[in-house]
Amino acid sequence: MTFPYPDTATWREIPIFDELTSHDVAAAVAAGAHVIVPFGATEQHAGHLPLGTDTYQSVDIARRAAATLMREGVPLLVGPAVPFGPSAVQSESPIDFPGSVYVSHATLLSLTRDICHELARQGFKVIYLVCGHAESDPVLQIAAKEVSEETDASVLSVQWLIGTQPEYGTVKRAPGSQGHAGEGETARMLASAPHLVRPHKYVSYRPALPADPAAHDKMPYLGGAIGRYKYPPHVFEGFEDGLWGDPEYATAESGEAYYEIIDRWLCDVIRKERALWGAA
Ligand SMILES: [Zn+2]
Numbered sequence: 001m002t003f004p005y006p007d008t009a010t011w012r013e014i015p016i017f018d019e020l021t022s023h024d025v026a027a028a029v030a031a032g033a034h035v036i037v038p039f040g041a042t043e044q045h046a047g048h049l050p051l052g053t054d055t056y057q058s059v060d061i062a063r064r065a066a067a068t069l070m071r072e073g074v075p076l077l078v079g080p081a082v083p084f085g086p087s088a089v090q091s092e093s094p095i096d097f098p099g100s101v102y103v104s105h106a107t108l109l110s111l112t113r114d115i116c117h118e119l120a121r122q123g124f125k126v127i128y129l130v131c132g133h134a135e136s137d138p139v140l141q142i143a144a145k146e147v148s149e150e151t152d153a154s155v156l157s158v159q160w161l162i163g164t165q166p167e168y169g170t171v172k173r174a175p176g177s178q179g180h181a182g183e184g185e186t187a188r189m190l191a192s193a194p195h196l197v198r199p200h201k202y203v204s205y206r207p208a209l210p211a212d213p214a215a216h217d218k219m220p221y222l223g224g225a226i227g228r229y230k231y232p233p234h235v236f237e238g239f240e241d242g243l244w245g246d247p248e249y250a251t252a253e254s255g256e257a258y259y260e261i262i263d264r265w266l267c268d269v270i271r272k273e274r275a276l277w278g279a280a
Helices: 022-030 053-070 105-121 134-150 183-192 252-277
Strands: 034-039 076-078 126-131 154-158
Touching (some): 034 053, 034 105, 034 252, 053 183, 053 252, 105 126, 105 134, 126 134, 134 154, 154 252
Parallel strands (some): 034 126, 126 154
Protein backbone atom coordinates (compact mmCIF):
# COMPACT_ATOMS: atom_id res chain seq x y z
CA MET A 1 0.00 0.00 0.00
CA THR A 2 1.70 3.20 -1.15
CA PHE A 3 -1.29 5.47 -1.40
CA PRO A 4 -2.33 8.04 -0.19
CA TYR A 5 1.01 7.92 1.63
CA PRO A 6 3.83 5.38 1.69
CA ASP A 7 4.16 2.82 4.46
CA THR A 8 7.58 4.29 5.28
CA ALA A 9 6.10 7.68 6.24
CA THR A 10 7.03 9.09 9.62
CA TRP A 11 4.16 10.58 11.58
CA ARG A 12 5.28 14.08 10.59
CA GLU A 13 5.02 13.03 6.93
CA ILE A 14 1.39 11.89 7.33
CA PRO A 15 -0.73 14.59 5.64
CA ILE A 16 -3.66 16.24 7.32
CA PHE A 17 -6.95 16.01 5.43
CA ASP A 18 -6.65 19.50 3.93
CA GLU A 19 -3.41 18.49 2.21
CA LEU A 20 -4.97 15.55 0.36
CA THR A 21 -6.65 15.61 -3.03
CA SER A 22 -10.04 14.22 -3.89
CA HIS A 23 -8.24 11.40 -5.74
CA ASP A 24 -6.27 10.60 -2.59
CA VAL A 25 -9.48 10.20 -0.59
CA ALA A 26 -11.03 8.04 -3.32
CA ALA A 27 -7.92 5.84 -3.22
CA ALA A 28 -8.15 5.56 0.54
CA VAL A 29 -11.78 4.43 0.32
CA ALA A 30 -10.85 1.93 -2.41
CA ALA A 31 -8.06 0.59 -0.18
CA GLY A 32 -10.56 -0.05 2.61
CA ALA A 33 -9.06 2.58 4.88
CA HIS A 34 -10.75 3.49 8.11
CA VAL A 35 -10.82 7.23 8.83
CA ILE A 36 -9.95 8.98 12.07
CA VAL A 37 -11.39 12.44 12.72
CA PRO A 38 -9.45 14.59 15.23
CA PHE A 39 -11.53 16.79 17.54
CA GLY A 40 -9.91 19.72 19.32
CA ALA A 41 -10.88 23.13 20.62
CA THR A 42 -10.11 26.82 20.30
CA GLU A 43 -9.51 27.53 23.93
CA GLN A 44 -7.17 29.33 26.30
CA HIS A 45 -4.41 27.11 27.69
CA ALA A 46 -2.87 29.45 30.28
CA GLY A 47 -0.10 31.81 29.20
CA HIS A 48 2.30 29.20 27.88
CA LEU A 49 0.31 27.13 25.35
CA PRO A 50 -1.52 28.19 22.19
CA LEU A 51 -5.29 28.32 21.71
CA GLY A 52 -5.14 25.31 19.38
CA THR A 53 -3.41 23.04 21.88
CA ASP A 54 -6.21 20.44 21.92
CA THR A 55 -6.42 20.38 18.13
CA TYR A 56 -2.64 19.99 17.75
CA GLN A 57 -2.71 17.02 20.10
CA SER A 58 -5.64 15.20 18.51
CA VAL A 59 -4.27 15.77 14.99
CA ASP A 60 -0.86 14.42 16.02
CA ILE A 61 -2.44 11.43 17.82
CA ALA A 62 -4.26 10.63 14.56
CA ARG A 63 -1.13 11.12 12.41
CA ARG A 64 0.95 8.94 14.72
CA ALA A 65 -1.67 6.17 14.58
CA ALA A 66 -1.76 6.44 10.78
CA ALA A 67 2.05 6.13 10.60
CA THR A 68 2.20 3.19 13.02
CA LEU A 69 -0.56 1.27 11.23
CA MET A 70 0.76 2.06 7.74
CA ARG A 71 4.00 0.30 8.68
CA GLU A 72 1.85 -2.81 9.20
CA GLY A 73 0.07 -2.30 5.87
CA VAL A 74 -3.11 -1.11 7.58
CA PRO A 75 -4.51 1.96 5.80
CA LEU A 76 -5.83 4.71 8.07
CA LEU A 77 -6.75 8.14 6.75
CA VAL A 78 -6.55 11.24 8.95
CA GLY A 79 -9.90 12.98 8.47
CA PRO A 80 -10.79 16.67 8.71
CA ALA A 81 -9.88 18.20 12.07
CA VAL A 82 -12.63 19.95 14.03
CA PRO A 83 -11.06 22.83 15.99
CA PHE A 84 -14.13 23.63 18.10
CA GLY A 85 -15.71 22.15 21.19
CA PRO A 86 -18.07 23.07 24.03
CA SER A 87 -16.99 25.14 27.01
CA ALA A 88 -14.79 23.55 29.61
CA VAL A 89 -16.30 22.92 33.00
CA GLN A 90 -13.69 22.64 35.70
CA SER A 91 -10.51 24.16 34.39
CA GLU A 92 -11.98 27.36 32.96
CA SER A 93 -14.58 27.94 35.65
CA PRO A 94 -15.33 30.59 36.78
CA ILE A 95 -13.48 33.01 34.43
CA ASP A 96 -14.05 33.92 30.80
CA PHE A 97 -10.68 33.99 29.06
CA PRO A 98 -9.98 35.94 25.86
CA GLY A 99 -9.36 33.70 22.89
CA SER A 100 -11.66 30.86 23.87
CA VAL A 101 -14.22 30.33 21.11
CA TYR A 102 -16.68 27.68 22.19
CA VAL A 103 -19.63 26.17 20.36
CA SER A 104 -22.76 24.76 21.94
CA HIS A 105 -23.26 21.03 22.40
CA ALA A 106 -26.06 21.26 19.83
CA THR A 107 -23.75 22.87 17.26
CA LEU A 108 -20.98 20.33 17.82
CA LEU A 109 -23.46 17.48 17.57
CA SER A 110 -24.92 18.84 14.34
CA LEU A 111 -21.45 19.43 12.86
CA THR A 112 -20.14 16.01 13.89
CA ARG A 113 -23.21 14.26 12.54
CA ASP A 114 -22.84 16.06 9.20
CA ILE A 115 -19.13 15.24 8.92
CA CYS A 116 -19.76 11.58 9.70
CA HIS A 117 -22.63 11.40 7.21
CA GLU A 118 -20.38 12.87 4.51
CA LEU A 119 -17.57 10.41 5.23
CA ALA A 120 -20.03 7.49 5.33
CA ARG A 121 -21.62 8.60 2.06
CA GLN A 122 -18.18 8.65 0.44
CA GLY A 123 -17.66 5.03 1.38
CA PHE A 124 -15.76 4.95 4.68
CA LYS A 125 -17.05 1.98 6.64
CA VAL A 126 -15.44 2.73 10.01
CA ILE A 127 -15.03 6.24 11.43
CA TYR A 128 -13.17 7.02 14.66
CA LEU A 129 -13.82 10.26 16.52
CA VAL A 130 -10.67 10.98 18.53
CA CYS A 131 -11.25 13.37 21.38
CA GLY A 132 -8.64 16.04 22.11
CA HIS A 133 -10.95 18.18 24.26
CA ALA A 134 -12.48 16.11 27.05
CA GLU A 135 -15.71 18.11 27.19
CA SER A 136 -16.54 17.07 23.61
CA ASP A 137 -16.73 13.41 24.59
CA PRO A 138 -20.45 13.21 25.54
CA VAL A 139 -21.41 14.77 22.20
CA LEU A 140 -19.08 12.46 20.25
CA GLN A 141 -20.69 9.46 21.94
CA ILE A 142 -24.16 10.60 20.86
CA ALA A 143 -23.00 11.35 17.31
CA ALA A 144 -21.30 7.95 17.07
CA LYS A 145 -24.47 6.14 18.15
CA GLU A 146 -26.84 8.12 15.95
CA VAL A 147 -24.78 7.97 12.75
CA SER A 148 -24.05 4.27 13.27
CA GLU A 149 -27.81 3.72 13.44
CA GLU A 150 -28.50 5.91 10.41
CA THR A 151 -25.81 4.78 7.95
CA ASP A 152 -23.85 1.69 6.89
CA ALA A 153 -20.78 3.04 8.70
CA SER A 154 -19.70 2.15 12.22
CA VAL A 155 -18.75 5.32 14.08
CA LEU A 156 -16.76 5.01 17.30
CA SER A 157 -15.86 7.64 19.86
CA VAL A 158 -12.39 6.93 21.26
CA GLN A 159 -11.46 8.55 24.55
CA TRP A 160 -7.75 7.94 25.15
CA LEU A 161 -7.79 9.80 28.47
CA ILE A 162 -9.64 6.78 29.84
CA GLY A 163 -8.26 4.14 27.49
CA THR A 164 -4.63 4.74 28.51
CA GLN A 165 -5.23 4.45 32.26
CA PRO A 166 -3.35 3.52 34.38
CA GLU A 167 -0.24 3.43 32.15
CA TYR A 168 -0.61 7.13 31.35
CA GLY A 169 0.14 8.02 34.97
CA THR A 170 3.56 6.34 34.88
CA VAL A 171 5.08 9.18 32.84
CA LYS A 172 4.03 11.99 35.18
CA ARG A 173 6.79 13.57 37.30
CA ALA A 174 4.85 16.46 38.88
CA PRO A 175 3.73 15.72 42.46
CA GLY A 176 0.03 16.58 42.16
CA SER A 177 -2.83 16.05 39.72
CA GLN A 178 -2.31 17.50 36.26
CA GLY A 179 -5.12 18.87 34.14
CA HIS A 180 -5.69 21.67 31.70
CA ALA A 181 -2.36 23.07 30.36
CA GLY A 182 -0.49 21.05 32.99
CA GLU A 183 2.46 18.68 32.65
CA GLY A 184 0.85 16.27 30.19
CA GLU A 185 -0.49 18.80 27.69
CA THR A 186 2.65 20.92 27.90
CA ALA A 187 4.87 17.87 27.35
CA ARG A 188 2.90 16.83 24.27
CA MET A 189 3.07 20.34 22.85
CA LEU A 190 6.83 20.35 23.44
CA ALA A 191 6.93 17.16 21.34
CA SER A 192 4.48 18.42 18.68
CA ALA A 193 5.27 22.11 18.25
CA PRO A 194 7.97 23.34 20.68
CA HIS A 195 8.14 26.74 18.98
CA LEU A 196 4.60 27.44 20.25
CA VAL A 197 5.37 26.77 23.94
CA ARG A 198 6.30 29.78 26.12
CA PRO A 199 8.29 28.41 29.10
CA HIS A 200 8.84 31.90 30.53
CA LYS A 201 5.08 31.96 31.20
CA TYR A 202 5.01 28.76 33.28
CA VAL A 203 3.16 29.02 36.59
CA SER A 204 1.60 26.35 38.83
CA TYR A 205 -1.93 26.14 40.12
CA ARG A 206 -4.24 23.54 41.60
CA PRO A 207 -7.85 24.14 42.71
CA ALA A 208 -8.80 23.50 46.33
CA LEU A 209 -10.79 20.32 45.80
CA PRO A 210 -12.08 18.34 48.80
CA ALA A 211 -9.32 16.19 50.34
CA ASP A 212 -11.69 13.27 50.92
CA PRO A 213 -13.90 12.94 47.82
CA ALA A 214 -16.56 10.27 47.36
CA ALA A 215 -15.59 7.13 45.48
CA HIS A 216 -15.03 7.71 41.75
CA ASP A 217 -15.61 11.45 42.08
CA LYS A 218 -14.37 12.33 38.62
CA MET A 219 -16.09 13.47 35.45
CA PRO A 220 -17.48 10.55 33.40
CA TYR A 221 -15.41 11.59 30.39
CA LEU A 222 -12.30 11.27 32.55
CA GLY A 223 -13.28 7.83 33.79
CA GLY A 224 -15.30 8.84 36.84
CA ALA A 225 -18.88 8.43 38.01
CA ILE A 226 -20.01 11.95 38.90
CA GLY A 227 -20.99 14.61 36.38
CA ARG A 228 -20.54 17.75 38.44
CA TYR A 229 -20.72 20.97 36.45
CA LYS A 230 -20.37 23.63 39.11
CA TYR A 231 -18.08 24.45 42.04
CA PRO A 232 -18.42 27.13 44.71
CA PRO A 233 -16.02 30.06 44.09
CA HIS A 234 -13.60 29.21 46.94
CA VAL A 235 -12.50 26.04 45.13
CA PHE A 236 -11.00 28.15 42.35
CA GLU A 237 -9.66 30.96 44.51
CA GLY A 238 -6.58 32.55 42.92
CA PHE A 239 -7.34 30.90 39.60
CA GLU A 240 -6.20 33.52 37.10
CA ASP A 241 -4.28 31.77 34.35
CA GLY A 242 -6.58 28.94 33.25
CA LEU A 243 -4.09 26.36 34.42
CA TRP A 244 -4.38 23.13 36.40
CA GLY A 245 -1.00 21.64 37.20
CA ASP A 246 2.73 22.21 36.93
CA PRO A 247 3.98 22.72 33.37
CA GLU A 248 7.61 23.13 34.45
CA TYR A 249 7.86 19.33 34.84
CA ALA A 250 7.11 18.83 31.13
CA THR A 251 9.78 17.80 28.63
CA ALA A 252 9.66 16.91 24.94
CA GLU A 253 10.84 13.40 25.91
CA SER A 254 7.94 12.88 28.30
CA GLY A 255 5.65 14.26 25.59
CA GLU A 256 6.90 11.52 23.27
CA ALA A 257 6.34 8.96 26.04
CA TYR A 258 2.73 10.13 26.48
CA TYR A 259 2.13 9.95 22.74
CA GLU A 260 3.61 6.43 22.59
CA ILE A 261 1.24 5.21 25.31
CA ILE A 262 -1.72 6.79 23.50
CA ASP A 263 -0.55 5.34 20.19
CA ARG A 264 -0.27 1.82 21.61
CA TRP A 265 -3.81 1.93 22.94
CA LEU A 266 -5.37 3.62 19.89
CA CYS A 267 -3.67 1.34 17.35
CA ASP A 268 -4.78 -1.69 19.37
CA VAL A 269 -8.36 -0.39 19.20
CA ILE A 270 -8.13 0.08 15.43
CA ARG A 271 -6.43 -3.27 14.77
CA LYS A 272 -9.13 -5.06 16.75
CA GLU A 273 -11.90 -3.12 15.01
CA ARG A 274 -10.47 -4.18 11.66
CA ALA A 275 -10.29 -7.78 12.85
CA LEU A 276 -13.91 -7.53 13.98
CA TRP A 277 -15.16 -6.33 10.61
CA GLY A 278 -12.71 -8.25 8.45
CA ALA A 279 -10.58 -6.74 5.72
CA ALA A 280 -12.64 -4.52 3.46
ZN1 LIG B 1 -6.23 21.05 26.34
